[in-house]
Amino acid sequence: MTSPDLDHVADDPPPPARRYTKGDRTKERIVEAAADLFSKSGYLAVSQRDIAAQAEITHAGLLHHFPGGKDELLMQVLERRDADDAVVLFDEHLDAWGHLDQTVRIVERNARTPGLVALYAKLSNEASDVNHPAHTYFRRRYEILREHFATVLGELVDRHGDRSALDPDTVAQQLIALLDGLQTQWLLAPETIDMRARLVDFLALLGVDTTGWRTDSA
Protein backbone atom coordinates (compact mmCIF):
# COMPACT_ATOMS: atom_id res chain seq x y z
CA MET A 1 0.00 0.00 0.00
CA THR A 2 1.07 3.55 -0.14
CA SER A 3 1.57 5.71 2.76
CA PRO A 4 0.94 4.61 6.30
CA ASP A 5 3.64 4.76 8.85
CA LEU A 6 6.88 5.87 10.21
CA ASP A 7 8.69 8.20 12.16
CA HIS A 8 9.18 4.75 13.55
CA VAL A 9 11.30 3.76 10.61
CA ALA A 10 13.70 6.65 10.81
CA ASP A 11 14.54 6.59 14.47
CA ASP A 12 17.43 8.99 14.33
CA PRO A 13 18.56 10.69 17.50
CA PRO A 14 16.38 13.76 18.12
CA PRO A 15 17.67 16.78 16.20
CA PRO A 16 19.82 19.02 18.41
CA ALA A 17 17.29 21.88 18.39
CA ARG A 18 19.51 24.07 16.25
CA ARG A 19 18.63 27.34 14.62
CA TYR A 20 17.62 27.49 10.96
CA THR A 21 20.58 28.23 8.73
CA LYS A 22 20.56 29.34 5.13
CA GLY A 23 21.49 25.84 4.08
CA ASP A 24 18.48 24.42 5.88
CA ARG A 25 16.18 26.60 3.84
CA THR A 26 17.93 25.52 0.64
CA LYS A 27 17.61 21.89 1.70
CA GLU A 28 13.91 22.50 2.24
CA ARG A 29 13.52 23.92 -1.25
CA ILE A 30 15.35 20.97 -2.75
CA VAL A 31 13.27 18.35 -0.95
CA GLU A 32 10.14 20.24 -1.96
CA ALA A 33 11.24 20.20 -5.59
CA ALA A 34 12.17 16.52 -5.40
CA ALA A 35 8.80 15.55 -3.92
CA ASP A 36 7.01 17.52 -6.60
CA LEU A 37 8.94 16.04 -9.49
CA PHE A 38 8.95 12.48 -8.13
CA SER A 39 5.19 12.61 -7.73
CA LYS A 40 4.68 13.91 -11.24
CA SER A 41 7.15 11.78 -13.17
CA GLY A 42 8.25 8.96 -10.89
CA TYR A 43 11.64 8.40 -9.35
CA LEU A 44 13.69 7.15 -12.26
CA ALA A 45 12.54 9.63 -14.86
CA VAL A 46 13.76 12.56 -12.76
CA SER A 47 17.40 13.63 -12.83
CA GLN A 48 19.47 15.46 -10.26
CA ARG A 49 19.68 18.30 -12.75
CA ASP A 50 15.89 18.48 -13.02
CA ILE A 51 15.52 18.76 -9.28
CA ALA A 52 18.32 21.30 -9.02
CA ALA A 53 16.75 23.43 -11.73
CA GLN A 54 13.35 23.43 -10.03
CA ALA A 55 15.01 24.33 -6.73
CA GLU A 56 16.92 27.09 -8.51
CA ILE A 57 20.34 25.77 -7.68
CA THR A 58 23.13 24.09 -9.60
CA HIS A 59 23.42 20.38 -10.03
CA ALA A 60 26.65 20.42 -8.04
CA GLY A 61 25.09 22.67 -5.43
CA LEU A 62 22.41 20.09 -4.82
CA LEU A 63 25.03 17.43 -4.26
CA HIS A 64 26.66 19.56 -1.63
CA HIS A 65 23.53 19.28 0.53
CA PHE A 66 22.65 15.74 -0.45
CA PRO A 67 25.84 13.82 -1.22
CA GLY A 68 23.76 10.69 -1.70
CA GLY A 69 22.05 12.25 -4.69
CA LYS A 70 18.58 11.10 -5.68
CA ASP A 71 18.67 8.22 -3.23
CA GLU A 72 19.09 10.45 -0.25
CA LEU A 73 16.48 12.84 -1.55
CA LEU A 74 14.10 9.98 -1.97
CA MET A 75 14.37 8.97 1.65
CA GLN A 76 13.65 12.52 2.71
CA VAL A 77 10.49 12.59 0.64
CA LEU A 78 9.32 9.23 1.95
CA GLU A 79 9.87 10.07 5.58
CA ARG A 80 8.09 13.33 5.18
CA ARG A 81 4.95 11.65 3.85
CA ASP A 82 5.11 8.93 6.44
CA ALA A 83 5.00 11.40 9.28
CA ASP A 84 1.54 12.45 8.11
CA ASP A 85 0.14 8.95 7.87
CA ALA A 86 1.52 7.78 11.18
CA VAL A 87 -0.76 10.30 12.86
CA VAL A 88 -3.96 8.80 11.48
CA LEU A 89 -2.90 5.15 11.43
CA PHE A 90 -1.39 4.84 14.85
CA ASP A 91 -3.92 6.92 16.73
CA GLU A 92 -4.14 5.21 20.11
CA HIS A 93 -7.61 6.57 20.80
CA LEU A 94 -9.11 4.38 18.08
CA ASP A 95 -10.39 0.86 18.55
CA ALA A 96 -9.77 -1.92 16.04
CA TRP A 97 -12.82 -1.03 13.99
CA GLY A 98 -11.73 2.59 13.89
CA HIS A 99 -8.29 1.59 12.69
CA LEU A 100 -9.74 -0.32 9.78
CA ASP A 101 -11.94 2.65 9.05
CA GLN A 102 -8.83 4.81 8.85
CA THR A 103 -7.28 2.29 6.49
CA VAL A 104 -10.26 2.63 4.19
CA ARG A 105 -9.90 6.40 4.37
CA ILE A 106 -6.23 6.19 3.41
CA VAL A 107 -7.19 4.08 0.42
CA GLU A 108 -9.72 6.74 -0.54
CA ARG A 109 -7.10 9.46 -0.25
CA ASN A 110 -4.60 7.44 -2.25
CA ALA A 111 -7.13 7.23 -5.06
CA ARG A 112 -6.84 11.01 -5.24
CA THR A 113 -3.02 11.19 -5.34
CA PRO A 114 -1.84 8.85 -8.10
CA GLY A 115 1.61 10.40 -8.31
CA LEU A 116 2.78 9.53 -4.83
CA VAL A 117 0.98 6.20 -4.92
CA ALA A 118 2.82 5.29 -8.10
CA LEU A 119 6.11 6.34 -6.52
CA TYR A 120 5.54 4.11 -3.50
CA ALA A 121 4.43 1.22 -5.66
CA LYS A 122 7.45 1.41 -7.92
CA LEU A 123 9.81 1.80 -5.02
CA SER A 124 8.44 -1.05 -2.95
CA ASN A 125 9.36 -3.33 -5.85
CA GLU A 126 12.65 -1.73 -6.82
CA ALA A 127 13.66 -1.94 -3.19
CA SER A 128 13.57 -5.73 -3.17
CA ASP A 129 17.19 -5.54 -4.26
CA VAL A 130 19.25 -5.63 -1.07
CA ASN A 131 21.53 -2.95 -2.46
CA HIS A 132 18.71 -0.49 -3.12
CA PRO A 133 18.93 2.63 -0.96
CA ALA A 134 15.40 2.11 0.35
CA HIS A 135 15.65 -1.63 0.98
CA THR A 136 15.97 -1.45 4.73
CA TYR A 137 13.33 1.24 4.85
CA PHE A 138 10.73 -0.92 3.13
CA ARG A 139 11.54 -4.04 5.05
CA ARG A 140 10.99 -2.14 8.27
CA ARG A 141 7.88 -0.55 6.85
CA TYR A 142 6.20 -3.83 6.01
CA GLU A 143 7.20 -5.26 9.35
CA ILE A 144 5.48 -2.41 11.13
CA LEU A 145 2.42 -2.60 8.93
CA ARG A 146 2.06 -6.32 9.48
CA GLU A 147 2.36 -5.87 13.21
CA HIS A 148 -0.20 -3.10 13.13
CA PHE A 149 -2.82 -5.00 11.16
CA ALA A 150 -2.18 -8.22 13.06
CA THR A 151 -3.08 -6.41 16.27
CA VAL A 152 -6.14 -4.78 14.74
CA LEU A 153 -7.39 -7.97 13.10
CA GLY A 154 -6.61 -9.96 16.21
CA GLU A 155 -9.03 -7.86 18.21
CA LEU A 156 -11.75 -8.15 15.61
CA VAL A 157 -11.35 -11.89 15.39
CA ASP A 158 -11.70 -12.12 19.15
CA ARG A 159 -14.93 -10.17 19.08
CA HIS A 160 -16.55 -12.09 16.26
CA GLY A 161 -15.38 -15.41 17.62
CA ASP A 162 -16.95 -17.28 14.74
CA ARG A 163 -13.82 -17.01 12.59
CA SER A 164 -11.27 -17.74 15.27
CA ALA A 165 -9.52 -20.18 12.96
CA LEU A 166 -7.97 -17.23 11.17
CA ASP A 167 -4.47 -16.34 12.25
CA PRO A 168 -4.22 -12.55 12.66
CA ASP A 169 -0.62 -12.40 11.51
CA THR A 170 -1.13 -14.24 8.23
CA VAL A 171 -4.41 -12.45 7.56
CA ALA A 172 -2.48 -9.20 8.02
CA GLN A 173 -0.08 -10.34 5.30
CA GLN A 174 -3.03 -11.03 3.05
CA LEU A 175 -4.60 -7.67 3.76
CA ILE A 176 -1.38 -5.80 2.98
CA ALA A 177 -0.90 -7.87 -0.16
CA LEU A 178 -4.41 -7.05 -1.26
CA LEU A 179 -3.87 -3.32 -0.74
CA ASP A 180 -0.61 -3.39 -2.70
CA GLY A 181 -2.01 -5.50 -5.50
CA LEU A 182 -5.13 -3.40 -5.89
CA GLN A 183 -2.90 -0.38 -6.34
CA THR A 184 -0.94 -2.08 -9.10
CA GLN A 185 -4.12 -2.72 -11.04
CA TRP A 186 -5.52 0.70 -10.28
CA LEU A 187 -2.39 2.51 -11.42
CA LEU A 188 -2.37 0.53 -14.63
CA ALA A 189 -6.07 0.94 -15.43
CA PRO A 190 -7.87 3.17 -12.93
CA GLU A 191 -11.24 2.90 -14.63
CA THR A 192 -11.37 -0.87 -14.26
CA ILE A 193 -11.13 -1.17 -10.50
CA ASP A 194 -12.56 0.22 -7.29
CA MET A 195 -9.87 -0.19 -4.66
CA ARG A 196 -12.06 0.84 -1.75
CA ALA A 197 -14.89 -1.52 -2.70
CA ARG A 198 -12.50 -4.47 -3.09
CA LEU A 199 -10.97 -3.75 0.31
CA VAL A 200 -14.40 -3.61 1.94
CA ASP A 201 -15.35 -6.85 0.20
CA PHE A 202 -12.30 -8.53 1.67
CA LEU A 203 -13.04 -7.28 5.16
CA ALA A 204 -16.60 -8.56 4.80
CA LEU A 205 -15.18 -11.91 3.74
CA LEU A 206 -13.23 -11.94 7.00
CA GLY A 207 -16.46 -11.47 8.88
CA VAL A 208 -15.86 -7.83 9.80
CA ASP A 209 -19.06 -5.81 10.04
CA THR A 210 -18.70 -3.29 7.23
CA THR A 211 -22.16 -1.74 7.44
CA GLY A 212 -21.93 1.90 6.51
CA TRP A 213 -18.76 1.27 4.48
CA ARG A 214 -20.29 -0.81 1.72
CA THR A 215 -20.78 1.72 -1.06
CA ASP A 216 -19.80 -0.14 -4.19
CA SER A 217 -19.34 3.00 -6.24
CA ALA A 218 -17.03 1.81 -8.97
Add this chain to the structure above:
Amino acid sequence: MTSPDLDHVADDPPPPARRYTKGDRTKERIVEAAADLFSKSGYLAVSQRDIAAQAEITHAGLLHHFPGGKDELLMQVLERRDADDAVVLFDEHLDAWGHLDQTVRIVERNARTPGLVALYAKLSNEASDVNHPAHTYFRRRYEILREHFATVLGELVDRHGDRSALDPDTVAQQLIALLDGLQTQWLLAPETIDMRARLVDFLALLGVDTTGWRTDSA
Protein backbone atom coordinates in the same frame (compact mmCIF):
# COMPACT_ATOMS: atom_id res chain seq x y z
CA MET B 1 1.53 -12.00 -10.22
CA THR B 2 4.36 -13.08 -12.36
CA SER B 3 4.01 -15.10 -15.37
CA PRO B 4 0.73 -16.43 -16.66
CA ASP B 5 -0.48 -15.58 -20.05
CA LEU B 6 0.01 -14.47 -23.57
CA ASP B 7 0.70 -15.42 -26.90
CA HIS B 8 -2.69 -13.78 -26.67
CA VAL B 9 -1.14 -10.40 -25.97
CA ALA B 10 1.19 -10.40 -28.91
CA ASP B 11 -1.27 -11.36 -31.60
CA ASP B 12 0.98 -10.68 -34.55
CA PRO B 13 0.19 -12.28 -37.87
CA PRO B 14 1.55 -15.85 -37.89
CA PRO B 15 5.25 -15.90 -38.82
CA PRO B 16 5.72 -16.71 -42.51
CA ALA B 17 7.35 -20.08 -41.81
CA ARG B 18 10.77 -18.83 -42.90
CA ARG B 19 14.09 -20.61 -42.64
CA TYR B 20 16.55 -19.77 -39.87
CA THR B 21 19.04 -17.14 -40.93
CA LYS B 22 22.28 -16.20 -39.25
CA GLY B 23 20.61 -13.10 -37.90
CA ASP B 24 17.92 -15.18 -36.24
CA ARG B 25 20.54 -17.05 -34.31
CA THR B 26 22.18 -13.80 -33.31
CA LYS B 27 18.80 -12.44 -32.21
CA GLU B 28 18.36 -15.57 -30.14
CA ARG B 29 21.71 -15.05 -28.43
CA ILE B 30 20.85 -11.45 -27.68
CA VAL B 31 17.44 -12.24 -26.19
CA GLU B 32 19.07 -14.97 -24.14
CA ALA B 33 21.64 -12.54 -22.83
CA ALA B 34 18.99 -9.92 -22.10
CA ALA B 35 16.80 -12.37 -20.19
CA ASP B 36 19.78 -13.51 -18.17
CA LEU B 37 20.95 -10.02 -17.27
CA PHE B 38 17.44 -8.66 -16.61
CA SER B 39 16.74 -11.52 -14.26
CA LYS B 40 19.97 -11.01 -12.39
CA SER B 41 20.06 -7.24 -12.14
CA GLY B 42 16.63 -5.96 -13.10
CA TYR B 43 15.65 -4.01 -16.15
CA LEU B 44 16.98 -0.56 -15.37
CA ALA B 45 20.37 -1.55 -14.06
CA VAL B 46 21.29 -3.27 -17.31
CA SER B 47 22.66 -1.31 -20.27
CA GLN B 48 22.52 -2.06 -23.97
CA ARG B 49 26.27 -2.36 -23.88
CA ASP B 50 26.08 -4.97 -21.12
CA ILE B 51 23.71 -7.09 -23.14
CA ALA B 52 25.77 -6.69 -26.31
CA ALA B 53 28.91 -7.74 -24.48
CA GLN B 54 27.30 -10.86 -23.04
CA ALA B 55 25.95 -11.76 -26.49
CA GLU B 56 29.42 -11.21 -27.94
CA ILE B 57 28.37 -8.52 -30.34
CA THR B 58 28.90 -4.79 -30.62
CA HIS B 59 26.60 -2.34 -29.03
CA ALA B 60 25.63 -1.01 -32.44
CA GLY B 61 25.24 -4.52 -33.78
CA LEU B 62 22.62 -5.18 -31.16
CA LEU B 63 20.71 -2.14 -32.31
CA HIS B 64 20.62 -3.46 -35.83
CA HIS B 65 18.53 -6.42 -34.70
CA PHE B 66 16.55 -4.54 -32.07
CA PRO B 67 16.15 -0.93 -33.15
CA GLY B 68 13.90 -0.34 -30.14
CA GLY B 69 16.81 -0.99 -27.80
CA LYS B 70 16.14 -2.31 -24.31
CA ASP B 71 12.41 -1.76 -24.63
CA GLU B 72 12.07 -4.09 -27.56
CA LEU B 73 14.34 -6.63 -25.93
CA LEU B 74 12.20 -6.48 -22.86
CA MET B 75 9.06 -7.36 -24.77
CA GLN B 76 10.83 -10.32 -26.33
CA VAL B 77 11.82 -11.63 -22.94
CA LEU B 78 8.33 -11.19 -21.56
CA GLU B 79 6.59 -12.88 -24.45
CA ARG B 80 8.99 -15.77 -24.33
CA ARG B 81 8.17 -16.49 -20.71
CA ASP B 82 4.49 -16.01 -21.31
CA ALA B 83 4.39 -18.66 -23.98
CA ASP B 84 5.41 -21.21 -21.34
CA ASP B 85 2.79 -20.17 -18.85
CA ALA B 86 -0.05 -19.97 -21.34
CA VAL B 87 0.31 -23.70 -21.87
CA VAL B 88 -0.35 -24.59 -18.25
CA LEU B 89 -2.79 -21.80 -17.44
CA PHE B 90 -5.09 -21.99 -20.42
CA ASP B 91 -5.21 -25.75 -20.76
CA GLU B 92 -8.75 -26.45 -21.95
CA HIS B 93 -8.75 -29.97 -20.60
CA LEU B 94 -8.76 -28.69 -17.05
CA ASP B 95 -11.84 -27.90 -15.00
CA ALA B 96 -12.06 -24.87 -12.71
CA TRP B 97 -10.51 -26.68 -9.79
CA GLY B 98 -7.68 -27.84 -12.01
CA HIS B 99 -7.05 -24.30 -13.15
CA LEU B 100 -6.71 -23.07 -9.60
CA ASP B 101 -4.40 -25.98 -8.93
CA GLN B 102 -2.21 -24.79 -11.81
CA THR B 103 -2.23 -21.32 -10.33
CA VAL B 104 -0.89 -22.70 -7.09
CA ARG B 105 1.78 -24.54 -9.02
CA ILE B 106 2.83 -21.37 -10.80
CA VAL B 107 3.16 -19.66 -7.45
CA GLU B 108 5.35 -22.53 -6.29
CA ARG B 109 7.52 -22.25 -9.37
CA ASN B 110 7.78 -18.49 -8.96
CA ALA B 111 9.13 -19.02 -5.48
CA ARG B 112 12.03 -20.80 -7.17
CA THR B 113 12.82 -18.07 -9.74
CA PRO B 114 13.15 -14.78 -7.85
CA GLY B 115 14.93 -13.03 -10.70
CA LEU B 116 12.16 -13.17 -13.24
CA VAL B 117 9.52 -12.61 -10.58
CA ALA B 118 11.28 -9.44 -9.52
CA LEU B 119 11.49 -8.30 -13.12
CA TYR B 120 7.77 -8.77 -13.64
CA ALA B 121 6.94 -7.08 -10.38
CA LYS B 122 9.08 -4.06 -11.12
CA LEU B 123 7.76 -3.79 -14.63
CA SER B 124 4.10 -4.09 -13.76
CA ASN B 125 4.55 -1.00 -11.66
CA GLU B 126 6.87 0.93 -13.96
CA ALA B 127 4.42 0.25 -16.75
CA SER B 128 1.64 2.22 -15.10
CA ASP B 129 3.05 5.21 -16.97
CA VAL B 130 1.15 5.38 -20.26
CA ASN B 131 4.40 6.17 -22.09
CA HIS B 132 6.16 3.06 -20.83
CA PRO B 133 7.01 0.59 -23.61
CA ALA B 134 5.21 -2.21 -21.81
CA HIS B 135 2.12 -0.25 -20.76
CA THR B 136 -0.24 -1.72 -23.34
CA TYR B 137 1.22 -5.14 -22.77
CA PHE B 138 0.44 -5.10 -19.05
CA ARG B 139 -3.02 -3.62 -19.46
CA ARG B 140 -3.88 -6.42 -21.81
CA ARG B 141 -2.26 -8.94 -19.55
CA TYR B 142 -4.32 -8.01 -16.52
CA GLU B 143 -7.46 -7.92 -18.62
CA ILE B 144 -6.85 -11.48 -19.76
CA LEU B 145 -5.96 -12.66 -16.29
CA ARG B 146 -9.10 -11.13 -14.80
CA GLU B 147 -11.23 -12.75 -17.45
CA HIS B 148 -9.55 -16.07 -16.86
CA PHE B 149 -9.99 -16.08 -13.11
CA ALA B 150 -13.51 -14.68 -13.34
CA THR B 151 -14.49 -17.67 -15.44
CA VAL B 152 -12.75 -20.12 -13.15
CA LEU B 153 -14.14 -18.59 -9.97
CA GLY B 154 -17.57 -18.28 -11.53
CA GLU B 155 -17.73 -22.01 -12.02
CA LEU B 156 -16.58 -22.73 -8.50
CA VAL B 157 -19.11 -20.32 -7.05
CA ASP B 158 -21.84 -22.03 -9.01
CA ARG B 159 -20.86 -25.42 -7.66
CA HIS B 160 -20.60 -24.38 -4.03
CA GLY B 161 -23.77 -22.30 -4.29
CA ASP B 162 -23.40 -21.24 -0.65
CA ARG B 163 -21.32 -18.17 -1.56
CA SER B 164 -23.28 -17.04 -4.57
CA ALA B 165 -23.25 -13.48 -3.27
CA LEU B 166 -19.67 -13.18 -4.50
CA ASP B 167 -19.20 -11.58 -7.89
CA PRO B 168 -16.68 -13.62 -9.89
CA ASP B 169 -15.26 -10.61 -11.66
CA THR B 170 -14.47 -8.59 -8.55
CA VAL B 171 -13.21 -11.65 -6.71
CA ALA B 172 -10.89 -12.22 -9.65
CA GLN B 173 -9.53 -8.71 -9.12
CA GLN B 174 -8.95 -9.52 -5.48
CA LEU B 175 -7.22 -12.78 -6.28
CA ILE B 176 -4.87 -11.14 -8.75
CA ALA B 177 -4.18 -8.34 -6.30
CA LEU B 178 -3.37 -10.88 -3.61
CA LEU B 179 -0.94 -12.72 -5.88
CA ASP B 180 0.82 -9.50 -6.84
CA GLY B 181 0.95 -8.20 -3.31
CA LEU B 182 2.25 -11.42 -1.85
CA GLN B 183 5.10 -11.26 -4.34
CA THR B 184 6.02 -7.76 -3.25
CA GLN B 185 6.38 -8.90 0.34
CA TRP B 186 8.13 -12.10 -0.64
CA LEU B 187 10.68 -10.34 -2.82
CA LEU B 188 11.42 -7.89 -0.05
CA ALA B 189 11.67 -10.45 2.75
CA PRO B 190 11.34 -14.04 1.51
CA GLU B 191 11.78 -15.62 4.91
CA THR B 192 8.78 -13.81 6.38
CA ILE B 193 6.07 -15.03 4.07
CA ASP B 194 4.70 -18.19 2.46
CA MET B 195 3.04 -17.13 -0.78
CA ARG B 196 1.52 -20.50 -1.50
CA ALA B 197 -0.01 -20.87 1.96
CA ARG B 198 -1.52 -17.37 1.84
CA LEU B 199 -3.04 -18.09 -1.55
CA VAL B 200 -4.56 -21.32 -0.33
CA ASP B 201 -5.88 -19.52 2.76
CA PHE B 202 -7.63 -17.02 0.53
CA LEU B 203 -9.19 -19.71 -1.63
CA ALA B 204 -10.43 -21.43 1.51
CA LEU B 205 -11.92 -18.14 2.61
CA LEU B 206 -13.83 -18.09 -0.67
CA GLY B 207 -15.26 -21.49 0.14
CA VAL B 208 -13.13 -23.43 -2.32
CA ASP B 209 -12.32 -26.93 -1.17
CA THR B 210 -8.54 -26.86 -0.79
CA THR B 211 -8.06 -30.29 0.74
CA GLY B 212 -4.77 -31.70 -0.41
CA TRP B 213 -3.39 -28.22 -0.97
CA ARG B 214 -3.25 -27.10 2.61
CA THR B 215 0.36 -27.63 3.54
CA ASP B 216 1.33 -24.60 5.58
CA SER B 217 5.00 -25.12 5.00
CA ALA B 218 6.33 -21.59 5.46
Add this chain to the structure above:
DNA sequence: GTCTATACGACGATAGAC
Protein backbone atom coordinates in the same frame (compact mmCIF):
# COMPACT_ATOMS: atom_id res chain seq x y z
C1' DG C 1 21.23 -8.53 -44.33
C1' DT C 2 24.91 -8.30 -40.83
C1' DC C 3 27.78 -5.67 -38.42
C1' DT C 4 31.66 -1.97 -36.94
C1' DA C 5 33.18 2.68 -36.06
C1' DT C 6 32.26 6.89 -34.37
C1' DA C 7 29.89 10.70 -32.49
C1' DC C 8 26.16 13.29 -29.71
C1' DG C 9 23.74 14.95 -25.73
C1' DA C 10 22.36 13.86 -20.91
C1' DC C 11 23.31 11.48 -16.93
C1' DG C 12 25.67 10.78 -11.98
C1' DA C 13 29.81 12.02 -9.83
C1' DT C 14 34.05 14.59 -8.25
C1' DA C 15 37.73 18.33 -7.75
C1' DG C 16 38.69 22.71 -6.80
C1' DA C 17 37.93 27.99 -7.19
C1' DC C 18 35.32 31.65 -5.12
Add this chain to the structure above:
DNA sequence: GTCTATCGTCGTATAGAC
Protein backbone atom coordinates in the same frame (compact mmCIF):
# COMPACT_ATOMS: atom_id res chain seq x y z
C1' DG D 1 27.56 27.33 0.52
C1' DT D 2 27.65 27.61 -4.14
C1' DC D 3 29.77 27.68 -8.34
C1' DT D 4 32.43 25.99 -12.96
C1' DA D 5 34.80 22.42 -15.11
C1' DT D 6 35.53 17.91 -16.11
C1' DC D 7 35.19 12.81 -16.01
C1' DG D 8 33.28 8.22 -17.58
C1' DT D 9 29.02 5.94 -18.89
C1' DC D 10 24.62 5.85 -20.51
C1' DG D 11 20.93 5.63 -24.59
C1' DT D 12 20.57 7.00 -29.23
C1' DA D 13 21.81 7.88 -34.01
C1' DT D 14 24.17 7.62 -38.46
C1' DA D 15 27.62 6.37 -42.09
C1' DG D 16 29.51 2.93 -44.24
C1' DA D 17 32.37 -1.80 -44.54
C1' DC D 18 31.45 -6.56 -45.58
